[in-house]
Every structure is written in structure tokens, then in C-alpha cells.
Amino acid sequence: MTDVIELNEIEALNDFQSDWARLLSVTPGGTFFRSREWLQVYWKHFEADQKLRVLIVRENGEVTGILPLCWKKIKSKFGSCRILTFPFDDWGSFYGPVSPDQESTLRAAFQYLLNSRRDWDLIDLRCIETDGFDGGATERAFQAENMEFEKFLWEQAMYVDLSQSWEEYLKARPRKARQTYTRAERNLQAQGEIEHLRYRPRGEAFGESDPRWDLYQMCEQIAEKSWQGSSTTGNTITHDKVCQFFRDTYESAVRAGAFDLNLIFLSGQPAAFSYNYIQNGLINGLRMGYDPEVSDQGLGRLLIGRILHDSMDRGDLLLDVGTGAVDAKKYWYTSVENSYRYVYYSPVSAIANVLRLSHQVASWFRDRFGSSDTGLLQDTRGQKEPAKQS
Structure with missing residues (x-):
């Protein structure tokens, strides 16, 4: 019944x-x-x-x-x-x-x-x-x-299929995509040491629910210095209209084991971030940005490449990079749905x-x-x- x-x-x-x-x-x-x-x-x-x-x-x-x-x-x-x-x-x-x-x-x-x-x-x-x-x-x-x-x-x-090796994925990218990514890696490595920090706690059920507000505040600081700081769309993580919503959702997702935070440090300085959710191997890319004061030599491309490489190594299944901004994503996605x-x-x-x-x-x-x-x-x-x- x-x-x-x-x-x-x-x-x-x-x-x-x-x-x-x-x-x-x-x-x-x-x-x-x-x-x-x-x-x-x-x-x-x-x-x-x-x-x-x-x-x-x-x-x-x-x-x-x-x-x-x-x-x-x-x-x-x-x-x-x-x-x-x-x-x-x-x-x-x-x-x-x-x-x-x-x-x-x-x-x-x-x-x-x-x-x-x-x-x-x-x-x-x-x-x-x-x-x-x-x-x-x-x-x-x-x-x-x-x-x-x-x-x-x-x-x-636009989606990126993560169920493949980084080598297979990169080989299948257009030549220009490979060139721009390797150029970003080379230019930034010449400027200093690069560190990719990925914070993905498993949640309260596993005793991993520390929201690490220090990391989140770094994301906010980077966003303020990027184009998002002056955006009037009302949908960036630092906009007055939704900033508390993003913070509350972040804390809730961490408790649920569903948050995926990425930071790039250049010579120890926070330089780029990505705010994502993850559930059942599916990653929703929500917001990202970089600090142009640190470098303008391809921080965004390097961040995406590092995330994809690490996700493929971890065994993630799919990255949803969202809608819009097709030109910025055209070298990365593997399908449009x-x-x-x-x-x-x-x-x-x-x-x-x-x-x-x-x-x-x-x-x-x-x-x-x-x-x-x-x-x-x-x-x-x-x-x-x-x-x-x-």
C-alpha cells in the first residue's frame, strides 16, 4: 500500500x-x-x-x-x-x-x-x-x-568526466588547451612554490566536522580582491545579499561530509580558491576566483587543472562546472547536457x-x-x- x-x-x-x-x-x-x-x-x-x-x-x-x-x-x-x-x-x-x-x-x-x-x-x-x-x-x-x-x-x-586518468583526459584536450595549461604551470612555478590544499572532511559521522573558518576566510579574502569584490549580481560569496547563506551552507555541508574546498598558495600566499559541494562522487563547482595582485599568469587555469588531476586520482566521478561562461570553460568540459x-x-x-x-x-x-x-x-x-x- x-x-x-x-x-x-x-x-x-x-x-x-x-x-x-x-x-x-x-x-x-x-x-x-x-x-x-x-x-x-x-x-x-x-x-x-x-x-x-x-x-x-x-x-x-x-x-x-x-x-x-x-x-x-x-x-x-x-x-x-x-x-x-x-x-x-x-x-x-x-x-x-x-x-x-x-x-x-x-x-x-x-x-x-x-x-x-x-x-x-x-x-x-x-x-x-x-x-x-x-x-x-x-x-x-x-x-x-x-x-x-x-x-x-x-x-x-557543462560536465567533466572524472572517471579517467589525468593523462588520458589531457591527451584528449585540444592542443591549445594543453598549451595554455602547461604555460600556466610553467609561469607560476617560475614565480614561486605552488601548493594545492584540498579540504574535504568526511563529516560528523566520521568525526571530521571542523569548518576550518581560517580556510573559508581566505576564500572570502581572495574573492574580495577578484572581480567578485565589485560584482553587483548578488551571487558571489562576499556579496551582502548572500554571503551569510554561503557561510551557513558551508558549515552545514562540512557537517554532512559534502564540502570540497580548494586553495592554491603561491609562495605561501593564498592566491586562488574553489567552493564546491560533493555527494556520491558528483562535484558541483559553485564559485571560484583568484587574486590578481598575487599573479595574473593563469592562476584560474592552474587551479582547475590541479582540481581535475586530484579528483581523477581520488576516483571522483563527475564535475559539474555549471552553466554560462562557456568561453572560460570550453577547454575543460567533456560534455554539455x-x-x-x-x-x-x-x-x-x-x-x-x-x-x-x-x-x-x-x-x-x-x-x-x-x-x-x-x-x-x-x-x-x-x-x-x-x-x-x-
Whole structure:
């Protein structure tokens, strides 16, 4: 027998701590962003104007899946729209249920949502990597429940396959990529001794939960001296808007054994940093920077190369270097993966039916003429960057 429990208070997640950790360890693409720890910190900072709706799926009393959702309002050309979506705001490249059987979890969740209070106009699931970790589970779940949906390209993320040797990887890089990396190594070695420090504590369960604030403060100092110090985007680790969120998430990830901090020292001076999460061998590269006052001779390239080399030696599986800044990443990534947005329109909602029709018309124009109106549906609350649009 399958049943669903709905949690609306963030503290209630603690009652499912062990189940959440167990399921996350066997979830395809189960990154730290799907962890209870990350959600609790995220909710602490970005709860405003959202309502929590976490669905716990049980089979004969055993928790088999978790679907973190939130309710919020977004703007459209046709008025305010209420959506159920992931409590995620695109901090990572992809998202989904916490379960080894994502399709079954989604089906149970959809059945519950269709038969419970209808306080939403859209089920709007974003950052679904259909051809990768999701494996088509989201589409099959919608289809199995006879829920007609629209599918939109959402983003493109760049990955580095770490399941190879450094020598194999470097050999497969373009000639210019190898040249720029070896030049950076040579130039910086001529300036002084290079040290790569990687701090990856295993967490409280292993007695390794020291946050090493001295190392984190070095990252902040480097960020202040880099382009990030003057950035107005509101998404750097030193920006007033999110700096405490980054610090709180850092501490939580360390306790969970999910943090990966990298520092490059040149002649003993902190010169470059990388702020990452790691879970199940999957690394999410979040923020990095270097101090131009120390050197401008390829510190960023050296840092990435050292991280990749060390990760391959450690047996890590994949590095997600995120979206955007393609030119800066083009020599490093081994694949580009699409993520998608799936939208189900409530048939009893007037605004949902208007949006469904407008999306279909826009898709028709795009397919026929290669362009469409992209301003139909906007979501600007809590995003790191200007939100994607339909």
C-alpha cells in the first residue's frame, strides 16, 4: 500500500533524517542540493513568500521516496500565477526526487497532488536532466497519470568526466588547451612554490566536522580582491545579499561530509580558491576566483587543472562546472547536457489554461519561424540570476 505524507514545516524534516540520507545515497544524480541539510539552510534564507510542501512517499510503511516542493507566486503577462516547483532556485544544474525509483515517487506524488487541495495553477518542475540522471522518469510519470504537459529547454550545463586518468583526459584536450595549461604551470612555478590544499572532511559521522573558518576566510579574502569584490549580481560569496547563506551552507555541508574546498598558495600566499559541494562522487563547482595582485599568469587555469588531476586520482566521478561562461570553460568540459522544464497546467485554473494556450502558440511560432515571445512567464524571487522565461 502506497501513501503520502505532506510536510509543511521545515523542522519536520528532521523526523526523516535517516530516511533522507539513506535515499540520497542511492538517488541517481543525488547531489548535496537534494539533501535535507541544504534545504533547511536554503529555507532559512529564502522562505519569504514561499510555502513548503515536501511529500514523503511510503510503501507499506517504509519511506521509498521524497519529493521536495514549494508553493509560490510568479508573474506572467496575464497576471499572477501560483506554482508548485522545486525549492531550488537554480543553484545547481539539475534536480528531482530523492529516490532510487524516481518515476514511482513522482507518480505517487502526482496522484496525491491531484486529489488534495488545489491551491496551485501549475506544477512547474525545472532543471530536469531528462537524458541523464532522470532517465525520462519525469515524462513517464506525467504520461502514466494522464497529465498533459509542456516541455521546454531550460539550461545547458557543462560536465567533466572524472572517471579517467589525468593523462588520458589531457591527451584528449585540444592542443591549445594543453598549451595554455602547461604555460600556466610553467609561469607560476617560475614565480614561486605552488601548493594545492584540498579540504574535504568526511563529516560528523566520521568525526571530521571542523569548518576550518581560517580556510573559508581566505576564500572570502581572495574573492574580495577578484572581480567578485565589485560584482553587483548578488551571487558571489562576499556579496551582502548572500554571503551569510554561503557561510551557513558551508558549515552545514562540512557537517554532512559534502564540502570540497580548494586553495592554491603561491609562495605561501593564498592566491586562488574553489567552493564546491560533493555527494556520491558528483562535484558541483559553485564559485571560484583568484587574486590578481598575487599573479595574473593563469592562476584560474592552474587551479582547475590541479582540481581535475586530484579528483581523477581520488576516483571522483563527475564535475559539474555549471552553466554560462562557456568561453572560460570550453577547454575543460567533456560534455554539455540539457536540462528541461516540465509544466502541467491545472484544468480548473483560468490562468493556467491561458498560459497553456500562450505557450502552445509560442511553440508553434518558434517551430515555424525560429522565434517566439519569451516574456510570457517570469520568476524573479530568490534567483541567483535573472530568471529563465518561457
